[in-house]
Amino acid sequence: MAVAAEGDAAGARAESGAIADVVRKRLESESSSPFLWSCLGLTDAMLGNKGEAVRHARKAVELNAEFFDAFDGPWLDYVLAVVYAQTGEKELAIEEIGRVLRVSGRNANVHALRRALEFAPLRGDPRFQALLDDPKNNTPLL
Secondary structure, eight states, X not given: OHHHHTTOXXXXXXXXHHHHHHHHHHHTTXXXXXXXXXXXXXXXXXXXOHHHHHHHHHHHHHHTOTXXXXXXXXXXXXXXHHHHHHTTOHHHXXXXXXXXXXXXXXXXXXXXXXXXXXXXXXXXXXXXXXXXXXXXXXXXXX
């Protein structure tokens, strides 16, 4: 994402493609790793593979649902929200990040979301702004 934020789209695609190749190779032996699936979802989103990105991020969430793992589950939901945002699924991204804010401030808080590059596609959307401005989501940092 940092390479893309600097305006080097070709560099970001090349970097994402290389990461995706490594992750796919690791998935051959670690196919039940939700973290590898979420990483593949993120790289597919950077590569513009919308369908694959969403499918991989959802698989990560399914493999490690919150009710199985309340510590890491919300992080995988956060990644799903990022994938939705990066693939143009604004409504789903806002819905998911709102849920993550309600479940766990460890993975997301409005202070970080205001500046997070991964949610840049949501800036200017009144629903995203309302989520950031909602006092229920504005938990203290300390």
